[in-house]
Amino acid sequence: MGKRLCVLLGLLIATVAGAQQVQLKGLFGDSALLEIDGRQRILSSGESSPEGVELLEATTGHARVRVAGRERKLTLDAPVASRYVQADKAEVRLMADPRGHYSTEAWVNGLRVPMLVDTGATSIAFNYPTARRLGLNLEGAEEIAVSTANGMTRAYLVNLSSVTIGGIKLHNVKATVHTGDFPRIVLLGNTFLARVDMKQQDGVLILRARN
Structure with missing residues (x-):
């Protein structure tokens, strides 16, 4: 009976793992931002999280991890989950690149x-080619000077x-579409940033949704 109980417990533990x-959630050189059972962990290649997840490799397009003894390849190709929650508020942590800049992946019109x-940008700013790819409708849009x-x-x-x-998902967010190729990468400006709580901590930018 005792032996059978030990076997059952072992199977249960294996199932949970x-x-x-x-x-x-993000890729930064040889590091990756992972969400593990709802907790955010930034790992460098070769490091393991307190939950026992090991980051084997991080590239510009994917991360390889070892979970419960098995290797898995993770990508950013699917929309991020709304389970990204801590202290009952959605939270995102971004690691600075070597130049001190913070980059992230956003979803607009279902596209990544x-x-x-850019805290100095008044709004989210797109270049024209990106706006076309996203299917943004400029017909009847107000033309402004920036x-x-x-x-x-x-x-x-x-x-x-x-x-x-x-x-973090915000609705009805103002943005500008520039007529040329500037800015080369979309700027996450204050029409988004002003609607979240934001702070820096040990080189990490923390964005947190408001109630």
């Missing part, structure tokens, strides 16, 4: 868009139905 939920956090590092230029004011970053 196999059910561990691991999702890839790399963005660069100041850039290259001087004054024209842009169109648009309204995004939703912008999702990690578990």
Whole structure:
């Protein structure tokens, strides 16, 4: 009886370990931001989390991890889950690159868009080719003049139905579409940032949804 109980307990433990939920939230050189059973962990290649998940490799397109003795390849190709929650508020943590910049992946119109956090930008700012790829409708959009590092230029004011970053999803977000190729990467400006709580801690930028 005792032996059978030990076997059953062993199977239960193995089942629980196999059910561990691991999702890839960000890639930063040889490091990756993982969500493990709802907890955020930033690991460098070769490091293991307190939950026992080991990051084997991080590239620009995927991460390889070892979970419960099995290797898994994780990518950012699927929308991030709304389970990205800590202390009952959705939270995203971004690691600075070597130049001190913060980048993230956002979802607009169901498509993944790399963005660069820019607290000096008034709004989320798209270049024209990216706006076309996302299917943003500029017909009837208000035309405005905006100041850039290259001087004054024209842009169109648009309204995004939703912008999702990690578990943070905001609706009716204002954005601008520039008429040329600037900015080369979409700028995550204050029409989004002003609607979340934001702080820096040990080189990590923390964005947290408000109630």
